[in-house]
Amino acid sequence: MFLKVHQHFSDWIKKQLNSIDAEVNSEFTCFLFKREGNNATLIEYTLKIDIAKEICMVAGVAPRTNKETKILSNQ
Secondary structure (H helix, E strand, O other): OOOOOOOOHHHHHHHHHHHOOOOEOOOEEEEEEEOOOOOOEEEEEEEOHHHHHHHHHHHHHOOOOOHHHHHHHOO
16 A cells, blocks of 8 residues: 655655654664665665654645545544
């Protein structure tokens, strides 16, 4: 199952972490690394389970959440 978010993941996750006031290095961590080939810098996020659950709950009630996600969050 997925949230069907129509936004770039990096923008979406930053917004979600900010909306729940998650603390860096305490509730989640970010790892920067370079992709071979095009040398792009990527960010990997590791979330504690409680933060991941909270993001799922918050994402389901957001005003711009798609219809399918709102239905799932109300079940």
